[in-house]
Amino acid sequence: MIVDHASAAEKFNANPERVTWHDATLWYAREKRDRAAAEVPEWETLRELASAIKEHTLSHLDEYLVMFERAAIANGAIVHWARNADEHNAIVHGILHSAGARRLVKSKSMLTEECHLNPYLEARGIDVVDTDLGERIVQLRREPPSHIVAPAIHLKREDIAETFVEHLGTEPGVHDPLVLVGAARVHLRERFLAAQAGLTGVNFAIAETGGIVVCTNEGNADLGVAVPPIHIASMGIEKLVPGPAELAVFLRLLARSGTGQRATVYTTHVHRPVRGQHFHIVLVDNGRTTQLGRTDFWRSLKCIRCGACMNTCPVYRRSGGHAYGSTVPGPIGSVLTPGIDLQKYAALPFASTLCGSCTAVCPVKIDLDAQLYRWRQVVTKAGHTGRMKRTLASVGGKLLAHPTLLAGAGRVARVVSRIFPQTLTNRFAGAWTKHREAPEPSPQSFRAWYAANRRGKK
Amino acid sequence: MRARDEMLTAVRAAKPAALPRPDLAAVSRFARAENLVAVFAESARLAGASVLLTTRGGVDAFVDSASKPNERRVSMLDVDGVHHDATADDFANTDLFVCEGVIGVAETGAVWLPLSRLRHRAALFLATNVIIVLEQSRIVNNVHDAYAAIDVAEEECGVFVAGPSKTADIEQMLVIGAHGPKALTVLLVEG
CATH class of the missing domain: 1.10.1060 (Fumarate Reductase Iron-sulfur Protein; Chain B, domain 2)
Structure with a gap:
């Protein structure tokens, strides 16, 4: 569509x-972002460094992927490679299936949204629970997130209260965010403790040490991987940074830019599985390499x-x-x-x-x-x-290329806009004029005004 | 292996011309806070934590005052190291969890807690109330200094914690105590 x-x-x-x-x-x-950025005198230097680090890493991405894989395997992680969404979903399902895990808790991962992992797993009998509060709200409503950091920002508390009455059994008419968060806490804690596997996204992956870093405020990623015996970390291949010193640069920028916090509440590093646990990392391409090859868009x-x-x-x-x-x-x-x-x-x-x-x-x-x-x-x-846009652009291009035509068209437009009401002329101007009014037409063209007022004067 | 090799071959063909690894020497010249303890306390409070300056001897009394006798308390100050037989369920109804941080970061109010300081990975997140003890001399200036001071890969996992868990997912209204602790206190002890 x-x-x-x-x-x-x-x-x-x-x-x-x-x-x-x-x-x-x-x-x-x-505004919160502006205040948080202004606290840091070296803010612009950090942005320059962050940009240069990412550009360096992307220009050596194959080497850093191999470096990361080697370190991660040495750490005891199991590394998987997925060319596209289907392969990613099949890998995740394969891990769950072979372990007999049917209850998965997920922390916010835009990559698994991109891969449409939830419907894939649900169709195969896996119970998937998104545990970030905003993600859980939209999951219960069968909607996609509308913002990558605040997934339910399009909703008001009344909408969320209604969803919770239906799915969490809260009292109708209770809209207080404190009460709603409390209900979600109880609801999700049960899911955490009953989970057989946890899946997280990845904010940064450290090539030199083979570890992954996840940033959250709620603590859901930590609970999701701390309780069940399987941790799956799904990451796009562009998440790599060379080493811990580079990681520090990004961590100073991330929370300040996103929410205006100095840091997220939890910055979690996972390098090795704890005893008795399996730690899987899935490296996903899904179109990223194609973008990497586009001179105009790889950045x-x-x-x-x-x-x-x-x-x-x-x-x-x-x-x-x-x-x-x-x-x-x-x-x-x-x-x-x-x-x-x-x-x-x-x-x-x-x-x-x-x-x-x-x-x-x-x-x-x-x-x-x-x-x-x-x-x-x-x-x-x-x-x-669209046809309208093409026609207007082509007509506009011709007019702008021919001064005489442009002057003539201007004269016509000034007359037309005086005679016909805007409601009529706007119908030909597309979406731009739907919620705008054009200014009063000027009685003379700029060229006529210039000739009368400025020509030959300093 | 086919997916791996194909992905790497494709990346090799697509990647832009090599760009140099940036020199990070500039970070050592960044602004330094005069009073690290004061800045740490301000940052941690901004993140929703309570901060108290005390002495090593004052810790026990504070911990006792923070929980009632019938409440479940787990203190890492009483035991040593990770408890591999512990399960998450053991911590599910913990009222108070006490542990000691390795370093603190003045810029963010965060404390570094590797697994060995937690006994069980979930302990920090399942307890309702968390107290972190941190020596004032262990506070570093900024995030760069923090990563220079620790070895992130030393243990299975580790976490920087700044304040209690929180969410603003309902109308951007800040609510403390999303999934993890509803309260977090940092005891900054002399030494």
Whole structure:
């Protein structure tokens, strides 16, 4: 199904109060990020270093993957390689199946969302419980997450209360987040203690030591791997950093950029299985190598999934994560997903004002707005833009290339816009004019004004 | 093996031209806090922890005051090392867990706890209330210094902990005590 961001956003915009709340709440996260970044005098140096470390690692990715694998195996981990989502899902199921494990607790992993692991396992009789509170809420509602750090940010407490009445047996009408979190705590603790396997995502993998690092605030990743006898860590191959000294650079940037915290509550390092436990690491490609080979877009793989670009994006804040129809929404999602399916996600590079706010806050200095702009050329050349957009762009191009034509068209437009009401003219201008009013038409063209006022003057 | 070799071959063909490993010498010139204890306390409190300055001799009295006699308490100060026979269920109803941190990080208010300081990996997360003892002299300036001071790969696992567990997943409202402890106290002892 082709993603139409503008139409999908319209659904979200049907409730103006909610959009205003969503916009303000995410902007508040952006403000917290600004304060946290300003505390660190060396912030810009850290961003430069983080960017350079990721670029170095990606340019030696094969060597670092082999280094990581060797160290991890020496540590006693079992390393698996998956070319795509299907292989990843089959590997995870294989591990569970051969151990006879039917109850899996999962901590937030955007990669397993990307691979659609849950439906795959559920179809094979595995009970999968997402344990991050936001993830659990959307899982119970059978929805995808709408934000990579705050999966349920599109919901209000009343929605969540309703879900909990249905699934957790809370009292109807109880909306207090304290009470709701308390109910979830009891509900999920039972699942943790009964789990037969735990799966986590990976924030960073250390090539030199063969260990993985997971950052959470809730402690769900730790409980999920501390209790059951199997730990599966699923990671994209771009998660590698060379060594612990490099890891430190990213840890100073991640929480500050995402939530404005100085650090996440838990920064968990796993290097070896504890006695009696099996520790599996699944290295997943799923399109990453293809992106790595794209000169214009490989730097998007530097992303550390902090969510700052979403929090700051004026389009994301007002359209909601679901409008993007991709696992990772917002500016970074709009750069990553066209590389997976250009036709399906052709609309996403256009879901941006190109204001560059995302690039300004990105802790690893991904040139997001420039990449969005470049994807637009690719989408247009491939013929995936709408007929209206193509026609307007082609007419616009001709006008701008011919000064006489442009002057003539300007005269016509000034007359037309005076005679006909905006409601009529807007119908030809696409989504841009749906919630905007054009300014009063000027009585003269800029060229006429310039000739009368400035020519020959200093 | 086919998947592995194919993936590595594809990466080799796709990767951009080699870029140098950045020199991290700059991190040693980053700003240093004057009073590490004060900055650590501020950071840990920001993360929702209680922080108390005391002496080694004051620890027992504080621990006693933090739990009622009928509550279940596990203290790593009384035992040594990991207990391999312990199971998560043994800790499921722990009211108070006490342990000692290896180092603290002033910048973040986090304390490094490798497995050997935890007896069981789940102990830190299943207890309702956690007390971490940390020697004031073991506080380092920032995250860079922290990773220079520890060996992350020394033990099976280890965790930096900053404050009690928390979530803001419902309307971005901060709630303390998501899955893990509802309260966390750091006792900064002299020495």
